[in-house]
Amino acid sequence: xxxxxxxxxxxxxxPRTLSILDRFxxxxxxxxxxxxxxxxxxxxxxRLQKSNPALILARKHQGLVLDAPDSFGIGGTKxxxxxxxxxxxxxxxxxxxxxxxxxxxxxxxxxxxxxxxxIEDLVNSNPNENLTFFSGYDCDSLALENIxxxxxxxxxxxxxxxxxxxxxxxxxIQLKPLLEFTPMKNCVIAFSLMPRAMSDSLDxxxxxxxxxxxxxxxxxxxGWKIGLRFDPLVHGKDWKILYKELFDEIxxxxxxxxxxxxxxxxxxxPKNIFKNISKLYPEEKLFAGPLVNSPRxxxxxxxxxxxxxxxxxxxxxxxxxxxxxxNCVSSN
Amino acid sequence: MxxxxxxxxxxxxxxxxxxxxxxxxxxxxxxxxxxFSVFCDREKEHWLVLSGIGQINSASATTYLSEISDAxxxxxxxxIGIAGYGGKKLKxxxxxxxxxxxxxxxxxxxxxxxxxxxRRYSLITVDKPSKNYKQGHLVDMEGYAFFxxxxxxxxxxxxxILKIISDGPDEPLELIKPETxxxxxxxxxxxxxxxxxxxxxxxxxxxxxxAQPKAYKKCIQTWHFTSSQKTKCLELIRKWESIFxxxxxxxxxxxxxxxxxxxxxxxxxxxxxxIDWINSD
Numbered sequence: 001x002x003x004x005x006x007x008x009x010x011x012x013x014x015p016r017t018l019s020i021l022d023r024f025x026x027x028x029x030x031x032x033x034x035x036x037x038x039x040x041x042x043x044x045x046x047r048l049q050k051s052n053p054a055l056i057l058a059r060k061h062q063g064l065v066l067d068a069p070d071s072f073g074i075g076g077t078k079x080x081x082x083x084x085x086x087x088x089x090x091x092x093x094x095x096x097x098x099x100x101x102x103x104x105x106x107x108x109x110x111x112x113x114x115x116x117x118x119i120e121d122l123v124n125s126n127p128n129e130n131l132t133f134f135s136g137y138d139c140d141s142l143a144l145e146n147i148x149x150x151x152x153x154x155x156x157x158x159x160x161x162x163x164x165x166x167x168x169x170x171x172x173i174q175l176k177p178l179l180e181f182t183p184m185k186n187c188v189i190a191f192s193l194m195p196r197a198m199s200d201s202l203d204x205x206x207x208x209x210x211x212x213x214x215x216x217x218x219x220x221x222x223g224w225k226i227g228l229r230f231d232p233l234v235h236g237k238d239w240k241i242l243y244k245e246l247f248d249e250i251x252x253x254x255x256x257x258x259x260x261x262x263x264x265x266x267x268x269x270p271k272n273i274f275k276n277i278s279k280l281y282p283e284e285k286l287f288a289g290p291l292v293n294s295p296r297x298x299x300x301x302x303x304x305x306x307x308x309x310x311x312x313x314x315x316x317x318x319x320x321x322x323x324x325x326x327n328c329v330s331s332n
Numbered sequence: 333m334x335x336x337x338x339x340x341x342x343x344x345x346x347x348x349x350x351x352x353x354x355x356x357x358x359x360x361x362x363x364x365x366x367x368f369s370v371f372c373d374r375e376k377e378h379w380l381v382l383s384g385i386g387q388i389n390s391a392s393a394t395t396y397l398s399e400i401s402d403a404x405x406x407x408x409x410x411x412i413g414i415a416g417y418g419g420k421k422l423k424x425x426x427x428x429x430x431x432x433x434x435x436x437x438x439x440x441x442x443x444x445x446x447x448x449x450x451r452r453y454s455l456i457t458v459d460k461p462s463k464n465y466k467q468g469h470l471v472d473m474e475g476y477a478f479f480x481x482x483x484x485x486x487x488x489x490x491x492x493i494l495k496i497i498s499d500g501p502d503e504p505l506e507l508i509k510p511e512t513x514x515x516x517x518x519x520x521x522x523x524x525x526x527x528x529x530x531x532x533x534x535x536x537x538x539x540x541x542x543a544q545p546k547a548y549k550k551c552i553q554t555w556h557f558t559s560s561q562k563t564k565c566l567e568l569i570r571k572w573e574s575i576f577x578x579x580x581x582x583x584x585x586x587x588x589x590x591x592x593x594x595x596x597x598x599x600x601x602x603x604x605x606x607i608d609w610i611n612s613d
Binding site for chain 2: 003004006028030032037038041043044045047048049051052054105195197198200201234235236237238242278280281282283284285286287288289290
């Protein structure tokens, strides 16, 4: 439950601000100059704030659409990401956001039209390329849809493009906006998944894996293209059995024809982010796993990583064509 | 198993504001010969400093209390006192979530994680008593400076500013008597108690997270560790405690001769551990 909304002066009269505020009735509102005045302060306690985050409504001035990291990619020739929001209503213990930001408050950038313009410019200036735009890098694309209306706004923008694919990355089963649109051939609804036992322990406040698979099944049935994201791969006792069970459940419930792409990524953290997260949650078992301190990114040992990736890729390739499977490994 | 004491630090400007708190939490004078009078309870969990009026006093007293009470980084800090208000006079305890320094226009945004049932207000901290009450805003002479310092000693979420309205356009400050102030604070002491309990619990949670494990302290007392070995030792003991929360580390290392073999032993035990996700709590 949001107890306080901070509103940048500059966008206080923006129609999207007003429409978001309408949903909150008499919730406490505080006007601010820039979102960073609240969001970037160093003496905040992310872990405590996460139990009661505030909402910040702001305008994004720069860096609206950015080049995606090299390891990102699901078949396009150029990859970009954009974030209408910072932070997430979920609380996943491996999420890099908790080590990247000093605040757990949600920032929503209400100037969606400026994102649209940047995307349109990129599409128009790359007519011979296949572009992929990833949403859901700094937030969950769908989880706060009932407040942000982001998907409802963004889908029509992409309906105009032939050479641009939109990926909405989510753990949410809030499907309302997608049910109201005709499925689009250039939009992938990508769900993050891991074996149930790991998810129960690591994914806090998220829909259960079985619920996510039900949602995938429903969207597939309607004709939406589905992305399956096994990122991060998590190690532990009987991990092979756990992952196999997950793949079997997916194979049983999601038709192959609906699967646009599958990506697999090992558990890795930039060093500083790992330091912050493990300080926030020193009791977390995940960080006591067989992680090794490679120079830049704590991760599982190379042989463990390889064994897990190979095993998963092999099993996934039994129900998904190899051409649709992507291994997202960033260079160490 | 680690045990921690509660750690609440009070910064209060006037004796008449502090009196009900000192009594309720059974505090006695700890020191009154220094720059500020300091009180604490027998368990040394609640400490209170009388800062006097104004931002410089409040900032100095906050720092002084931190040092004299050896305040841990998980301490909850509370500033409570009277404030002017440019609106209807409420008798409730009010929680501040925006505080502006009038002289500079700088604003800070406390994000308190307690007091969800309290009304939240903006506070303007002025340098001189003022009769220019701004509609909808509280006015005091300490809040900004207190928050700026205390939130750095602990965190924004554990730094709380609480106000009770004393004066306003129809009731000027100079007519407010000390006994009336004491009565106002006494009236809300039960609300305050609930709020403080909430803060104490959150602080204890933070203590568990931030404090050095007892096993680490025992290790560095028992064997000689170099500086880098100490860092490694702390890292390994935290890992050990997250994997084996109820297992005694010393049962496996007590026979070791030196720091190097201690580290090697703990490493050996933690490295071969595989997380059991199915049976994990």
